Amino acid sequence: MKKICLLFLVVFGTIVSTFAQKSVLSVEKIMQDPSWMGTFPSDVHWSADSKTIYFNYNPENNPTDSLYKIQLSDTEKIIKVPAKEALGLIPSSGDFNEAQDLKVYTRNGILFLYDFNEHQEQQLLELGDRISQPEFLADEAVIAFQLSNNMFTYHLASGEIKKLTHIKDGEKPAKKEAQLSEKDNWLKSENLDLLQVIHERETKKEKRKAYREATKEAEKFTFYTEEKRLANLKISPDAKFVTFNLITPSKERKNTFVPDYTDVTGYTSDLDTRPKVGDEASKVEMAIYNLEKDTVYYVQTDQLPGIKDLPDYVKDYPERKWKEENRPVITSGAYFSQNSQAMVNIRSTDNKDRWIALLDLEDGTLKTLDRQRDEAWIAGPGIGYSFGGGTLGWLPDGEHIYFQSEATGYSHLYLYNVKNNKKKALTKGAFEVFSPSLSRDGKHWYLSSSAIHPGERHFYRMPVMGGKMEKLSSMEGNNKVSLSPDEKHLAILHSYSNQPWELYLKQNSDKAKAVQLTSGQSEAFKAYDWKDPELIHFEAQDGAKVPARLYTPAPSTANGAAVIFVHGAGYLQNAHKWWSSYFREYMFHNLLTDLGYTVLDIDYRGSAGYGRDWRTGIYRHMGGKDLSDQVDGAQYLIDELDIDSEKIGIYGGSYGGFITLMALFNEADTFTSGAALRSVTDWAHYNHGYTSNILNEPFNDPIAYRRSSPIYFAEGLEGNLLIAHGMIDVNVHFQDVVRLSQRLIELGKDNWEMAVYPVEDHGFVEPSSWTDEYKRILKLFNETLLD
Template identity: 90%
Template sequence: MKKVCLLLLVVFGTFISAPAQKSALSVEEIMRDPSWMGTFPSNVQWSADSKTIYFNYNPENNPADSLYKIQVSDTEKIIKVPLKEAKGLIPSSGDFNEALDRKVYTRNGILFLYDYNEHQEKQLLELEDRISHPEFLANEAVIAFQLSNNLFTYHLTSGEVRKLTHISDGEKPEKKEAKSSVKDKWLKSENLDLLQVIHERENKKEKQKAYREATKEKEKFTFYTGKKRLANLQISPDAKFVTFSLITPAEERKNTFVPDYTDVTGYTTDLDARPKVGAEASKVETAIYNLEKDTVYYIQTDRLPGIKDLPDYVTDYPEREWKAENRTVITSGAYFAQNSQAIINIRSTDNKDRWIALLNLEDGSLQTLDRQRDEAWIAGPGIGYSFGGGTLGWLPDGEHIYFQSEATGYSHLYLYNVKTNKKKALTKGEFEVFSPSLSRDGKYWYLTTSEVHPGERHFYRMPVLGGKMEKLTSKEGNNRTSLSPDEKHLAILHSYSNQPWELYLKPNDGKAKAVQLTNGQSEAFKSYEWRDPELVHFEAQDGAQVPARLYTPTPSTANGAAVIFVHGAGYLQNAHKWWSSYFREYTFHNLLADLGYTVLDIDYRGSAGYGRDWRTGIYRHMGGKDLSDQVDGAKYLIDELGIDSEKIGIYGGSYGGFITLMALFNESETFAAGAALRSVTDWAHYNHGYTSNILNEPFNDPIAYRRSSPIYFAEGLQGHLLIAHGMVDVNVHFQDVVRLSQRLIELGKDNWEMAVYPVEDHGFVEPSSWTDEYKRILKLFNSTLLDESTD
């Protein structure tokens, strides 16, 4: 087996010839611009009258997708939408009245109203500044909207515009009075004593001033934001209260910079990127503007249950003194019921707690309705992040709030009655709920779930207070469903493992058949028989059943070698039954299987789609169970499929690149070779939002970072390693692999190589870069796992 001994492999190199076994595919073909596969619909939306489906499409191979449409009455014709019609579409954002027959929205900063009964649009208001966030108030003759960080109302009948809030940036101006020196005061006093006329005039002036002060109108209240940034203005339906967020930027927030060596100017320029994990966070407060009392006060969170709770990991640091004090939190804007009751979502910045509380608008006090605590981190479908509450709101009855929670270990939909203080689970079982929404009449839920299979998604209807779910889609795979405004039809983007997305239409009836509207596969794509990878499970060393996708060669071409693919993002699902977002890797796995390789694609611990315990299985130790799942996958390949234990490679990008490094450094007896693409090498250098969830902060939990970062284990490299990275990657910085390469040099390792891509960010764009990278990956596996020599 020939070793690769280059320290730096120049991007524009030569490659070995293909192995003896042939494939109808080639790296050059499958890594072309994705348009070679065909044109596939995306971003489906309905017309306001429910007669037309709009979607992005590109059958003409333009530089970018264009907008197309299909009429429900004539599904045979796919029509390109004229630019004027496209610009005039009713936006998906906006607000409906209670009867759901009128909608207010903005387009290009202009206020519009659409009447669904008359199917007519009316322009209401255009001002110098952009109007945004319109909504109906309880008195539906009045619309509230935002303009330049203040709220206004527009009366539909009279056309009157009224300013509700008086919020101003900066500090309140101070009244400056002229100061007199001791000398000046003495001169004035002497003059008044000596000159009677001057004395009388001064007395008259003082009386006039006193009269003006006594009779002038009260100065209007203005709230000044100071150095804080305003966000999230919300108004109660009765127009008595406004809530808003105030964000105080961190005083010491040090951003990183990524040098761009290929800037068009010919000079090296710095791209402004993100801070590193542990950077000081901005402070977020929520305030209430009492419009009747003309005053502002803050929501107080210091009495939330458990606000002083310490995380469990502190027990790993007995030498440190931990103080139980109020944790910092991030509060959302208010969620108002039609009767103007309000709830608020609150998250602790240490990621351990989420509270949903009833907000007393009169004094800013809170009544906790639901507390979700996770000693790992709060997340999951519909849970929400940062400012957002995810799935959260009120039923039309004004008594029930709805939200999602992982209380049972899976994210399910709940109701909470604010009058009886009773919580009810509307869904239950070992599956997850996605994107629930209410029907127009408020009697039903529409929701997507994984109830049928973790690797499938189907659309359901369910009574609003719970009951049997009616399954409305039937095609195996994923069904991304868009309900028509009149709720009579479903527009469905459907795909299967080896079939890209196509658009279907069916009546809103579980028994009805879906009709395919698009057929976008190119002849080149259809000419190859793409594998339907088998969904399998294997047993992990801790007894867990690990899901994976398996690509197998024909028995006559099998070469006894295997490649394990590690998907990126950590929290992502790829062992499923629909067209993967990793479509390039999917085609590459077909090529590998043609060449005799067996390919295993694992939804390791930390992946999405399998509930809370799977999601948090990597807490405080990335490169723990997520890595041992790869090792157990290799054992499955050896024991069940007869793979040669010395012929197993591994590769992946981003999080997958990180796992590849950990595999080559810590499991060298299992993996003979690996390709680590755009890899995190030291988690202390990654971003805050993602990393602090899983590993806490490096200065609070250094143990977690030390055992999770590949750079600390580089001395364990035994097999052959390819590192590939874009040099203008503003997500996982090129600095990561630069530091690792220096470590490998200092360790005297010579069985690694690096390919750098000067014009690529985290997600590659250029087909030439994709081609170059995957040729190198194929070369690595051919030359190490198959022992094929090259000149």
């Protein structure tokens, strides 16, 4: 009898458990076209008169978003903008005069001027070729603009157009003198000796030629770019100098090709994609066009402090002789003050140094103001890459420059006085600053920061020379603010962990209340009670406190199994309080939790939002601390949430797929199963810009690549592995998983499978592909993690 009762209880318990572990969600539902969720605003911007908010929206469920507007005079109405009105809007790009009542800009390559006092637009120039980058000069009666790689000016009163630079592509034409053969030269000489008239005519001809050469005006100077490409044409406000970059393409660059087997033609086509890491980079130089002296000369970077410094990692290769030579650099376009001082941002191509320097326009020499050195790589919010300086510019006083730096370990805003050479930190603390900009009157900063919490973003106002940061946003989560041109209102895109983006309006005051303007969630989406994951920290083996999102099932449905999600992109944050860009994965985690799984989503080492040391924690060893963070997260689940150590799975895409492979290959005792999506398998086959920062170059630092690439550790696979990859992935090429699959075959591994998606790039587009992929992931976890 006891056996029968026990059997009944086991069977009944199984039925109850199975019934409880159902969800109104399904893979098919959450992976369908995202329009099922509703429509949510994006790309918010203001009209020039600050009376209208424009944004992209799609309440009619059209194939693509359209432009909509809300007018401050009637915020209850959301109006679709007619195509003609949209085409006539004043662009956000362009330049204001000092009084900010005039704006010059281009539309479709035509030059326009808008008068805000008269509310009138005036077409100034249409020249056939595309006009770009218009700006007011110090003499605001004159506008400078670019046309066909040259700088021009336009006088507003007279309409006079003047070409300032004479730059041409290609080689300077060589003067060709007719060269006579030995035979023809003898015949000519003989003829001149025999025929007196011919001799006299030839003599007069030579004299006329000599006279013309002696009396002609000097040719206008022309600069030829030769084989180089011109970029970043900039003019000083006093119109005395023009700076530009010259880029010499690498002759060693070798692109890789991705075959598309589903091309519309029926033939296999090759997609030209990118070179692999380590391919020789293009050479970048900066030149100055002196308009008064009518000549061009180059900026001198050979005296930058530390230009010959070798990176620390060279000590790992004592047998190699390293040359101490000037490292190649990339110089940004010039940043001009109102009084025509020039400043540049310079980065070493190994990305371990950034210099901010004053540029002497008369001779091209540099005076270093700030040097930031990082033995890993220079990055972080507002730091900028390549030609861009990030947050960088002059205050209106012409004495101070502003910039962001990770000097303290977090990206903060600084001022530097070029007269007394003093640097001042305007913000400080264990948080980061984002997108600072000056107020119209130059007396305040507007900026966003994570000062409240690493997982929140708020908008602040601060005095221009530093002081108290006045918090202007109040809603918990993320507040992406677009400030009206008159600075009286904030248009806020706000979201929370379980609430997608909506548009709010708020007066520019810390005491004002934000008013919601859009409500885009569909009834189907609102019908489910989306979970608000708990933000936690667990302790890593090195003592670090690792942030994560935790999804826990109801006690009655908990099955003792857990899934760890690894976000992609390397430098990205996902353990935060706003609507994730991984919204499909977020919904999948809700489904998993309904089914009894515990889900942990970790901001492992290398993630954004936590400062320099966290960002560079993966330097020279991807699959090091970023992987051990996943292992420590699994241990946290076992110790604190009573998860069965035999029932832990892991999955992720791109970088998350890479970590999944490293986990299955190197931590078989921790992870039973894993799904590696669009994963890097060998970093020597990835791109240069991302990979060389973290691992240097494979021929210079092979140790870093060997210990960071999953393909070298495939023999460690013991658990159950799903590999999924798009076949026309132009980011992480399909070749990556082809090579890995051959390695697994040669190793005799049979506990893996691969799903391929013939029409998908790195980011999947088709709902059918998303659905198929995530059904396979769910099947993998259900079959291998549950009894």
